[in-house]
Amino acid sequence: MTKTAAIIGGGVIGGGWAARFLLNGWDVRVFDPDPEAERKISEVMDNARRSLPGLSDVPLPDEGTLSFHAELADAVAGVDWIQESVPERLDLKLKVYKSLQEACDPGAVIGSSTSGFKPSELQEGALRPEQIVVTHPFNPVYLLPLIEVVPTGANSAEFVQKAKDLLTSVGFFPLHVRKEIDAHIADRFLEAVWREALWLVKDGVATTTEIDEAIRMGFGIRWAQMGLFETYRVAGGEAGMRHFMAQFGPALKWPWTKLMDVPEFTDELVDMIADQSDAQSGMHSIRELERIRDNNLVGMMRALKAQDYGAGAVLNKHDAALKPGALPTLDEADLSQPIRTLARAVPLDWTDYNGHMTESRYLDAFACSTDRFMEIAGCDSDYIASGGSYFTAETHIRHLDETHAGAKIEVRTQMLLGAGKKLHLFHSMFEGDKLLATGESFLLHVSLENRRPCAPSAAIEAALARVTEAQASLPYPEGAGNAIRKPA
Amino acid sequence: MTKTAAIIGGGVIGGGWAARFLLNGWDVRVFDPDPEAERKISEVMDNARRSLPGLSDVPLPDEGTLSFHAELADAVAGVDWIQESVPERLDLKLKVYKSLQEACDPGAVIGSSTSGFKPSELQEGALRPEQIVVTHPFNPVYLLPLIEVVPTGANSAEFVQKAKDLLTSVGFFPLHVRKEIDAHIADRFLEAVWREALWLVKDGVATTTEIDEAIRMGFGIRWAQMGLFETYRVAGGEAGMRHFMAQFGPALKWPWTKLMDVPEFTDELVDMIADQSDAQSGMHSIRELERIRDNNLVGMMRALKAQDYGAGAVLNKHDAALKPGALPTLDEADLSQPIRTLARAVPLDWTDYNGHMTESRYLDAFACSTDRFMEIAGCDSDYIASGGSYFTAETHIRHLDETHAGAKIEVRTQMLLGAGKKLHLFHSMFEGDKLLATGESFLLHVSLENRRPCAPSAAIEAALARVTEAQASLPYPEGAGNAIRKPA
Structure with missing residues (x-):
């Protein structure tokens, strides 16, 4: 059965609560006299919709229904949860509780987002103090798990447990603060x-x-x-x-x-x-x-690297300083041989429950090799910004041996075709002399404007022609063109 | 030219400095009277070798040479950097500086790991105060980028710049603390x-x-x-x-x-x-x-999810609570049709510079589908812990359309073969009715002990036989068995 929350005060915090409930399938009613409330909440919802659902590896429930209400009583009647996020003035909060307790179910949870007031202050003189509890969130409320749940002796153990269970059900981590104190923990x-x-x-x-x-x-x-x-x-x-x-x-x-x-x-x-x-x-x-700790730090720092922010930007700069020498340019490479397009250690976050490098990371490595090949052929970030790029249409991977975190791996790339809009690459991944995997990729050059295939720039065509000529005498690699056969 | 660092005091902090220098290609000499120093540093090195190299997307330089020295003078003679990490007693530190300045190059940087002393205190009465600077690291020193560089007026601007450049060259982020203060920043x-x-x-x-x-x-x-x-x-x-x-x-x-x-x-x-x-x-x-902020938070929280730690463990618990209903079990599924093995929103960290879901994440999704198929057939985490699993031998992916962060995607899986040690799956990824990609996987059941192919348990064989029978009348899917053709 769909649950309903009432959001009293719809700023950044109230909006975050609304987003968390809605995206976990609750219906949400908002009461906020601010004429801008609807716009503000819709902006928080835009942020939440792009970030929260993908955090889960399973689908969230269907989004609930959002409604705005001119009357407080109308917003809170019959709801399961009432979240108060009005400005931090005690007189205002007490007035709000008085009005809403006249209209809401006695069984509903009234949570306050207050960072400054203790629950005993909020319960003072209330119609039903046992229904009011501090549930203090952290911005962005739709992403961060922490909620400080601060009850008093007036709240029953069953009530506190129910509040924590409801918070858990929408993905929060309720931290039970056992002793009330100014500003909580x-x-x-x-x-x-x-x-x-x-x-x-x-x-x-x-x-x-x-x-x-x-x-x-x-x-x-x-x-x-x-x-x-x-x-x-x-x-x-x-x-x-x-x-x-x-x-x-x-x-x-x-x-x-x-x-x-x-x-x-x-x-x-x-x-x-x-x-x-x-x-x-x-x-x-x-x-x-x-x-x-190190597994956690490596995973998080590599996530920041992908965003090129903070510690991740430092790592990217360090990589850029190390890159010359590690990977050859078109002029440096011996073009008569497959070109070294990747050389790295297997990071901790590339391994899985089988203890070895997980299958999708082979494609991650091969995709980096494809990117590097494109880069040295002239399809670099400037070129991509100008509106052209290569998209992968088809991939074939053979897993021949295992590898583990910390292993030094290298990919060498033979170009099987590079003409017009077509690019056909054959990557071989080695650990030392051991062939770990091959990755065959077929790409099409596209216009990033209309997403349709088209020829690349003349400079890229010329670079690919150089590779074609230089690699002409290489044998067609073993395993290229293979398919997974239909069982007999 | 290979640079050399001397590490004076080889505990957790000194060991972390040694690891950072060694793994970035420096030679390292250690002076520490503690008879346990060699063991302690080798333990830090073990941690650093498994975590630091994989942080980089390019290879680090070849690891430098580590040596232990009984004489301070021997350790510091001719080195480029001297890092002092002895216990936090000013008298001890001053004594160490006196001895080492008699033996080291005047051009070397003497950095102190002190968290408590100001550089002016360390320079007091030194032979060459201009050579001593606070370079305060954070544990684990081999991973965290921050170094607080705290000079005094006695240090020249050139010297400070040189120290910062050397720190940057081994991947640190030097933060120049402009005004010395107790405990730095x-x-x-x-x-x-x-x-x-x-x-x-x-x-x-x-x-x-x-x-x-x-x-x-x-x-x-x-x-x-x-x-x-x-x-x-x-x-x-x-x-x-x-x-x-x-x-x-x-x-x-x-x-x-x-x-x-x-x-x-x-x-x-x-x-x-x-x-x-x-x-x-x-x-x-x-x-x-x-x-x-949200991109960063999602990336980091998903990294913690992979480690099932902290906020990541909260997310996994929430997923587990949502999973029933989202993905059918063998008994719930309509086995006469491809089985829904994945349903999720595309997370923010799955997209790339082309603005769409990046190619390796298609395989990530298909690998999750394979895992889910195995799980409902009885190859779950308990089974894997007992010593058997399926390893992917070959994969073929066709990219048919693009998708973006936040899109709701679903994978349906047809089993083409599930007999003996062989498992052949054909995954189709949809966004609504739009077919985004197909992923064909050929797997072998292996013994996790000897890593050799072998038959799965009878229970798994029976489950696969049920699927074989139920899916027998499904047509062989379009695109299955395809290869990337050799250019004419």
């Missing part, structure tokens, strides 16, 4: 960093750019996968968490931040943290944690 | 978060696990790609950075952290930050920044 860290950052800018130590680089080129990448304590547990190594703390304990008295109010570093505190860390991560050895 | 944020986290644990508000979840499920993922200020610029939306600050300025006076020493929130500070933020990110509109 995550925003306390953000506030501490924000305050320290303001000092650094004010004192001229660092600009906003420098501060952002200090975050995203180092500990930010770590924190995307392990938090503070698991990271330090790994850093502490075999000596363990107690040792790590003994080493950095004294620093609490030093001026390593402007924010100097510190807890006393007692044995009791050290034990408490070391024990909690054991419970959290003790099922893995330090060596295992290091490898989990 | 990044560790001041870490210290603030650490202090706040100690309070939360001590006061029983949150455990180490809860704190780590609060970080890695939310802002940690954001900070892996944009820092504090760029993230807030995007959150502030069209109203801009000044508006964002006006909104959160008052919170500086509130107890949102235990760390209460805050700068005064003047117009001047607001202007300074807003102007710096414009210089940093003003080339992109807020809408562009949102899309950059």
Whole structure:
């Protein structure tokens, strides 16, 4: 049965909630007196539609129905979840709760997106305090999993569990905050960093750019996968968490931040943290944690590389500096032989549950070889920007042997045909002398404007003619032209 | 010409420096009186060799030579870079500098990994202060790009540039810290978060696990790609950075952290930050920044998904909850027709510079279909753990039409042969009624122990026999058995 949520306040946060519910199949009713609310929510929905569904490896439910309501009572009547994201003024929030509790089901969850108020403050004087809970999200709400769920003693355990289950059902990670506190948990860290950052800018130590680089080129990448304590547990190594703390304990008295109010570093505190860390991560050895961490970092950094952003842009620059010498240009290559079009180590994120390089990554490597071949023939990024490119029409791959993460592989490419709009390449992948796979590709040159086949530029035709002439005496490769035969 | 680095102190940090230099083709000499140094460095090298080379899309230079030296003078004589990572005691560091400056080239860079001392403290009383600079790394040093380079007025501009160039040449991102300060930049944020986290644990508000979840499920993922200020610029939306600050300025006076020493929130500070933020990110509109952010987040979260860790594990659980209904089991499927083996939206990270789904991702999708077919036939993760699996031997793909991020695609699979060790599948990928591509796969069942072909379990044979019988009347698909023809 389709569930319904009411979104009270439709800015970036309310819009993110609406998107999360809608794309997980809920109907959503919006109440927001802002005449721009409909436009704002539709912009968030555009972003969410392009990013959230593809995060899943299965289809999300059919998108729910979005409606806008002029009356609060109309928006909340009969809904399962009411999410309040109105401006951070307590008097306003209390007024909203009063109105909506007169109209909504007593069984509905009323979640507040507040970052600043404690649930006990929100429940004060309410018609049914037991129905109100803090459910604090993080922007972009349609992508980030964290929701801080902060109840009080007025909320029953069943109610809290129901709220968490509903959040989980739309893909969130509800973090139960057991003891209410100003700004909950995550925003306390953000506030501490924000305050320290303001000092650094004010004192001229660092600009906003420098501060952002200090975050995203180092500990930010770590924190995307392990938090503070698991990271330090790994850093502490075999000596363990107690040792790590003994080493950095004294620093609490030093001026390593402007924010100097510190807890006393007692044995009791050290034990408490070391024990909690054991419970959290003790099922893995330090060596295992290091490898989990490195697998995560490599995967994420390679994802950023594909976007050419942050740490990924640094990696791309380093590659560009290493490239000359690794891969020959048309003038450098011995054109009478297959041309080296790829040379690399198999990355950690190219392997699968069978422990070897997974099949689609063979095509990834062959596609890189095709790109490199096109590049040295003159079909480079400038040419592509000018409106022409080659599209692959057909591929045939033979898997002849296995390879594993870290192995050094190389692809050599023979051109079987390069004339007019047609390009026919035969790639051979080696690890040392061992032939791992062959990849045969048939491509067509297309106009990127009308997506139709057409001849490439004269310069590319001339480059391909050079290769044709030079490789003319190479034998037609074994395995080229093969098909998977119909079973007898 | 091969460059040489001397590593003084070979723990986790020194070992990370050694790995970074060695894997980028430098020779490395290690001086460390610890009898365990060789073992410790070899363990870091094991981790680095499996993770760093594959980060690059081109081969790294041939690995340099690692040697261990009993005499400091022997280790540093004639080297280009000396990296000091001895314990954080100023007297010890000064003593080390005295000894090594007597033996090293005056032109060498002496970098210190110190997180706590300022460069002016390290240069105090040195033979050649101009040669010593803080170069502060982040663990794991072989993967994370950030190095804080902190010089003093004693270091020439040429020297600082040379140090930065050498760091860049081994893949680091050197961040020039223009004004020395205790703990430099990044560790001041870490210290603030650490202090706040100690309070939360001590006061029983949150455990180490809860704190780590609060970080890695939310802002940690954001900070892996944009820092504090760029993230807030995007959150502030069209109203801009000044508006964002006006909104959160008052919170500086509130107890949102235990760390209460805050700068005064003047117009001047607001202007300074807003102007710096414009210089940093003003080339992109807020809408562009949102899309950059979402592309980055989706790529990283999908990378974590492949590792089933952190936010990626949350996504996998959500998929598992959605899967029933999306993909039929053997008993649910209409076996007389091709079976639906994949249904999903095309994720953002599957598209390429041509703006459409890139060719290797077609095989990624077809491989998922093959996995799903195997799974419903009984070759599931339990079966694979017991020692049998199917390996793809040959693949033929025809690209018939284009598709784009967000498109809903579906794959239907016809079994052409499923007998003995052989499995021959024909996948058809659709977007609605439009046939996008076909993927023909020939697989062999293998023993995971000896990697040799062998018959699958009786249960799998029986399941395949059911499919054979049910699909017997389906026509042999158009395009199956095709080859890329030899040019006439």
